Amino acid sequence: MKTKISTSLIVFLQCTLILYGVILEESASAGEQDKLGGLGFSDRIGLFPEIPGWKKTDTMDTYDRRSLYDHIDGAAKLFLSYDFEALQLVEYQRDDSASVVVEIYRFQTPLHAFGIYSQERPLKGKYLKIGVQAYLEAPILNFVVGNRYVKINSFGLGKDADRILHTFALTIAVKIGGTTSLPAALAYFPLNGKKPNSEKFFAKDLLGYEFLCSGYTADYVDDNREFQLFLIEGTHSDDCLEMLKRYLQLAKSGQKIIKEGQYDIKDPNYGEMSLFWKGKTICGVLNLADRDKRMKYTIQMEGLIK
C-alpha cells in the first residue's frame, strides 16, 4: 500500500511540475508570436514537453512550405492548400526501444488546422476531448488545438498504447494552447440525421468546383438515404451572387434574375440539388432525390444561420 501511495505521489508531482512548466511557458509564448511568420518564438522554445520515462532525441526536424514535400511527398499539396506554415517533428524514445513520434503542423488559422484534421479523421473512431477534438486509433492519436494539427504515432507501446498516447496528447495540447472550440459555422448544420464527426471544412473549391470558395459539408442519413448538406460563408453577398451565377451557368439554367431565396439546380455531377442563398451565406442539399426533404433541410439551415 505504501508503495502505491508513493508511486501515486510521484506521478502527481511529476504532472504538477509538467503543468507548472507549461503555464510558465504559455505566459511567454504561442499564438501572438506566430504572427511573425516562419518559425516563431513558440517554435523556437519548442512545444515538445518532457514526458516522464521518455527521452527526446537530440534533433528536431523542421519543415516549411517549401520543404514539406520532402516529408510527406504529394500529400503536401493538400496541406499547402490549407495554408500550412510549418511542421516540427520530434521523436521520444524509451529504454525498451518503444518510440513515439510527435508531429506538430502549424497553420495560418485554427479553421485551417481544423480543416485538414476534418479531412483525415475517420467517421468511426474513438473520439476524445483533447484540444478541439482528438481521435485515437492506436498506434496513432491525432488532435487539433488552436492553429495546430498534432499527429502522434507510436511504435512498440503494446497494451499501454492508449494510455501513453493520451498522456502525450493531453500534455502537448495544454502546452500549445489556443482555441479548443469547433468552428462556429458547424452550428448551422441541423443535428437531426447528421452523422457524428462527418463535418469537413474545405479550404477552397467546395464540392470540387473552382468557382466556389471555401466551405463546409456534413453527411446525413434520413430513411436510410445518405446525403450531404453544405455551407458557404462569403465575405459579402456579392460573393454569393457571383458563385450562384456561376453555378447556374454550370447547370445550364436559363434563369437570369438572381435574388436571395431557394434554388433547385440540376447539377451535372451531383444530380438534382437545392440551395438557399441568404446574405453572405449559401447552404444546400446534395444527393437527395426527394425535393420536399431537400426543402426541409434548407429551411432548417436557414433558421439556424444568424
Added chain:
Amino acid sequence: MKHDERNHSRRAFLSKSIKGMVAGGIFGKFTGNALSFNLEDKKAEAEKEIICRTLGKTGIKIPVVSMGVMNASLPELVRRSYEIGIRHFDTAAVYMEGQNEEMLGYTFKGLGVRDKVIIGTKIFIPHEQRGMSPEKVKEIYLRVANESLKKLQTDYVDILYSHSVNDLKWLNHPGILEALQLLKKQGKARFIGFSTHSNMADCISDATRSGLYDVILTMFNYTLWDDQSLLNALKNAHLKKIGLIAMKTQCPQYGGHWKDVPSSKLPYYEGKMMHAAVLKWVLRHPFITTAVPGYTTFQQMETDFAVACDPEYTEEEKKFLNDKNMNLSLGYCRQCGECAKQCKNSVDIPTLMRVHMYAECYNNFYHARQTFDDIPSNQSLNSCASCNQCSVHCTHGINIVNRIKELQAIYG
C-alpha cells in the same frame, strides 16, 4: 542522315499514337460508349478515342491518364472519373490517414465496379523509422496491407507498392520483399511495385536488374527533361517489361516555382494551360504507361483526361512551354549568353541549347532542325568538333558539354 531517321521515327510514332493506333503493341484504344453515363449531354465525350497502353508484363491495359486520388475526398469526383473512362486509381494507406482508401472503397462498392477498375495502393514507413528489424518491417507491411484491403472493401489490390523508396537498401529490404511476395502469393496483391521520388535512376536500374518488381511508380515531369540517367533507366525498365507509371507530373502546382512572377499572372502559370501542357510532355514518352495526376476538382479532371484523347501540343501550349518564366522555373537555358562569351571558338552556344531543348524536351525535331540550320556554320558544331577542351561553364548549372555531345550525336 541520322537525325532524319530519328526525327521520322519519333514523329511517326507520335502521329500514330495520336490517331489511337496500336503501334508496336504499346498503344491500344477504346471508346467509352460502352460505359454507363447518367447524363445525356455527356455522351459525346464517350465517343472520343481514349489512348490506352499496356502496363509492362502485367498485361493491364489502361488509359494513359489515371486518377491520383491522394488529395480528393469527394466520392462524386471518383464516380465521375470512372464515368468518363478513367480506370486506374492510385491511393495509399497514408493518404488522409486512411480516409482516402476508405472513400475509394465506399465509392467503388456503391458503383459495383470493383472488377472493372485497377486499384493501386502503397505502404509507407517514414524514413526516420526505417531502422527496424526485417521481421518488424514485414509485420508492419502485412498489417497495413490487410487494413488497406478492409478500407478499400476488396479482397485484393491490383498493384501494391512499397512507398517512397529512395535507396537500394530499402528497395531490396528483405522484410519488404518477403511481405510483398507473400501478399502476392496469397492473392491479396496481383502485382507488386515501388514508388520513388528521388534517386530514381538508381532505384529503377536496380529493380530492372533484379526483376523483383512488376511496376514502378516514379516521379516524372518536365523538370527532369535533361536527366539522362533517369531517362535511360526508364527506357531500360520498359524494355524489360516493367510497368512504368508517372506521378508528380504537374509539379509546378506544388508552388514556389513562380517567385518572380507577378501574382496577377499566376493563374496563367498554374492553371489549365500548365496542367495540360506538362501532362502531355510526360505522356509523349512511350515508356510511360499512364500518369496519375492528383486532381481535386471536376475542371481539373476534364483538363487532365482530355489529354488522354489528344496528347499533341496546341500552339498555345508550345508557346507556354517556351515561355521565359517557365524556363526560368525549370533550370532550362536562360539564354543569358554568358557561355558564349567564354567560348574561344565563338560558338553560338545559347542557340545550340535551344536546339537541344526543342529536340529533347519537346520532341520537336522539326523546329530543332530549323533552328540548328539557322546557325552560321562557323559558329555551330563544326567549331566544337575541332576543340577537345571545352572550358565553358554555365553559371546556372546546365551541363553544356554533355548537351553539345548529344547534339553532335544527332547533328554531327
